[in-house]
Amino acid sequence: xxxVPRTALPGCSRSANDQMAKGLGYFSIxxxxxxxxxxxxxxxxxxxxxxxxxxxxxxxxxxxxxxxxLTSHDPTTWVWGRVAGDVTDIATVAAGAEKMTKPRTLxxxxxxxxxxxxxxxxxxxxxxxxxxxxxxxxxYYDRSGFxxxxxxxxxAARSFEAPRDFRTPDALRPHGQQQESREAAATTTPAAxx
Amino acid sequence: MRALVxxxxxxxxxxxxxxxxxxxxxxxxxxxTSCAICGSDLHLFDHFMPGMxxxxxxxxxxxxEVVEVGSAAKSKLKIGDRIVVPFTIICGECEQCRRGNxxxxxxxxRNKKLADTVFGHTTAGLFGYTHLTGGYPGGQAEYxxxxxxxxxxxxxxxxxxxxxxxxxxxxxxxxxxxxxQCDIEPSDxxxxxxxxxxxxxxxxxxxxxxxxxxxAIDRLPERLxxxxxxxxxxxxxxxxxxxxxxxxxTDGKGPQxxxxxxxxxxxxxxxxxxxxxxxxxxxxxxxDRPHVLREMxxxxxxxxxxxxxxxxxxxxxKIPFGALMNKGLTVRTGQTHVNRWTDDLLHRVxxxxxxxxxxxxxxxxxxxxxxMYKAFRDKQDGCIKVMLKx
Numbered sequence: 001x002x003x004v005p006r007t008a009l010p011g012c013s014r015s016a017n018d019q020m021a022k023g024l025g026y027f028s029i030x031x032x033x034x035x036x037x038x039x040x041x042x043x044x045x046x047x048x049x050x051x052x053x054x055x056x057x058x059x060x061x062x063x064x065x066x067x068x069x070l071t072s073h074d075p076t077t078w079v080w081g082r083v084a085g086d087v088t089d090i091a092t093v094a095a096g097a098e099k100m101t102k103p104r105t106l107x108x109x110x111x112x113x114x115x116x117x118x119x120x121x122x123x124x125x126x127x128x129x130x131x132x133x134x135x136x137x138x139x140y141y142d143r144s145g146f147x148x149x150x151x152x153x154x155x156a157a158r159s160f161e162a163p164r165d166f167r168t169p170d171a172l173r174p175h176g177q178q179q180e181s182r183e184a185a186a187t188t189t190p191a192a193x194x
Numbered sequence: 195m196r197a198l199v200x201x202x203x204x205x206x207x208x209x210x211x212x213x214x215x216x217x218x219x220x221x222x223x224x225x226x227t228s229c230a231i232c233g234s235d236l237h238l239f240d241h242f243m244p245g246m247x248x249x250x251x252x253x254x255x256x257x258x259e260v261v262e263v264g265s266a267a268k269s270k271l272k273i274g275d276r277i278v279v280p281f282t283i284i285c286g287e288c289e290q291c292r293r294g295n296x297x298x299x300x301x302x303x304r305n306k307k308l309a310d311t312v313f314g315h316t317t318a319g320l321f322g323y324t325h326l327t328g329g330y331p332g333g334q335a336e337y338x339x340x341x342x343x344x345x346x347x348x349x350x351x352x353x354x355x356x357x358x359x360x361x362x363x364x365x366x367x368x369x370x371x372x373x374x375q376c377d378i379e380p381s382d383x384x385x386x387x388x389x390x391x392x393x394x395x396x397x398x399x400x401x402x403x404x405x406x407x408x409x410a411i412d413r414l415p416e417r418l419x420x421x422x423x424x425x426x427x428x429x430x431x432x433x434x435x436x437x438x439x440x441x442x443x444t445d446g447k448g449p450q451x452x453x454x455x456x457x458x459x460x461x462x463x464x465x466x467x468x469x470x471x472x473x474x475x476x477x478x479x480x481x482d483r484p485h486v487l488r489e490m491x492x493x494x495x496x497x498x499x500x501x502x503x504x505x506x507x508x509x510x511x512k513i514p515f516g517a518l519m520n521k522g523l524t525v526r527t528g529q530t531h532v533n534r535w536t537d538d539l540l541h542r543v544x545x546x547x548x549x550x551x552x553x554x555x556x557x558x559x560x561x562x563x564x565x566m567y568k569a570f571r572d573k574q575d576g577c578i579k580v581m582l583k584x
């Protein structure tokens with residue numbers, strides 16, 4: 001038995017990073033719903049007074065991103081999408097806040113930085129899982145599959161007659177082989193049988 | 195019994211499920227001695243193929259020992275027989291089976307109406323491969339019910355290791371049929387896209403059938419090294435232009451025969467059409483990524499042949515049909531008519547003309563199967579083919 005590469009959790013077809021991405025997907029949807037439903041309260045809490053519409057739009061983005069993470073077979077791209085969204089959020093809070101030193105603004109920025117860090121960790125680890133091929137065996141030069149050697153194998157089945165329904169039409173055969181092919185076809189029967 | 199069960203996208207688990215039992219006179223039950231994960235199982239793992247349900251048992255590359263036989267199958271099978279199970283379930287009696295077109299058997303898909311609606315006409319039932327092809331439980335399990343067992347089996351002799359015989363179930367005849375569809379001439383160059391298990395078998399088949407030159411295209415060093423060992427000239431498409439190199443190797447004329455052993459999940463490259471496919475697929479506007487098909491049509495020599503064993507699932511976009519038509523290319527495709535080839539291929543294995551076990555890179559216990567789905571999908575640890583031992 002070979003050693004199993006352990007990027008997946010034991011007995012599971014997903015890794016810890018896949019599970020983390022799923023968690024971020026659910027978080028994204030929950031956050032997005034909150035932003036859509038309570039846009040006013042959230043914009044005030046983040047120091048973005050009067051930007052309800054923008055917050056609601058960002059909520060829509062979070063929901064779409066979360067759904068994409070949860071339904072995709074490979075969430076890496078979508079987790080990077082979350083990182084891009086985080087950067088947008090941070091820029092919006094920084095630019096839209098009335099006063100950067102207000103405690104609620106600082107708190108909002110700190111929370112966004114924390115989530116961004118989590119997203120970056122998840123995305124880079126997911127990418128590394130597929131990219132980490134350092135331990136991969138890269139040499140199968142000893143596996144010809146021909147017990148008698150490659151030279152003996154070349155053309156060893158040349159006498160195999162393709163069934164009539166698998167043959168190249170005469171008109172498309174190399175010049176000079178068309179007559180030969182017609183003669184052969186006249187003397188053979190279809191190979192299809194049980 | 196224990197079996198690998200589909201629970202959703204990228205979620206395969208080794209569960210305890212009820213043992214199979216005889217449901218029809220033509221059934222048999224086998225105790226599975228070996229099974230494998232196929233590249234096409236990854237399309238189910240990633241949920242690119244519709245029609246899977248939570249609880250479906252995976253697997254269509256299976257062999258084992260007959261432990262129970264229905265009354266109508268007793269003339270062909272007996273308890274203790276050692277059989278390989280072809281992935282296509284066949285009745286052996288319908289018009290298509292009589293013609294040898296086993297993969298489009300008219301009777302074995304028990305969800306015929308659904309297949310008629312989706313494909314126009316039904317195809318054969320398949321083991322562990324969506325409800326579109328019958329919803330039959332698959333063979334990545336300790337036991338398997340084989341429907342229509344009197345026809346759906348390949349008897350194999352004792353004393354030959356499972357490793358040499360298991361792939362008669364699918365990838366060996368699939369690679370062989372891909373090459374036979376090319377009707378290879380001694381002067382032919384055969385180009386094969388994809389050096390996964392089917393691509394590797396197609397390379398060996400093209401060599402055996404006497405192609406002048408076999409060219410294999412992939413991006414993974416371990417797969418290219420295995421292709422080279424089998425007699426192919428290799429192209430790493432991440433390091434050089436596939437089209438330019440193919441033309442260089444064929445005096446600017448292109449290969450006469452092209453084989454697509456990639457299918458619907460072509461690796462996204464930096465080409466415009468690959469990025470286009472990725473974007474459309476992400477927006478659910480396209481089901482498949484047919485980059486290889488486009489490239490084959492473009493580079494194939496006029497009046498050449500395209501052989502397509504790679505699995506496609508649904509709707510494909512931007513296929514250069516104008517080039518296909520004007521160049522007069524012949525297209526041959528389809529699921530494999532396994533039993534049409536296996537008598538001949540079994541003899542070639544027994545004669546030591548080929549040993550298909552060369553492709554196995556990982557052999558693990560059944561309960562480690564879920565982990566290997568991810569390792570195989572992500573091509574970790576040099577993984578090319580996984581054999582499972584229940």
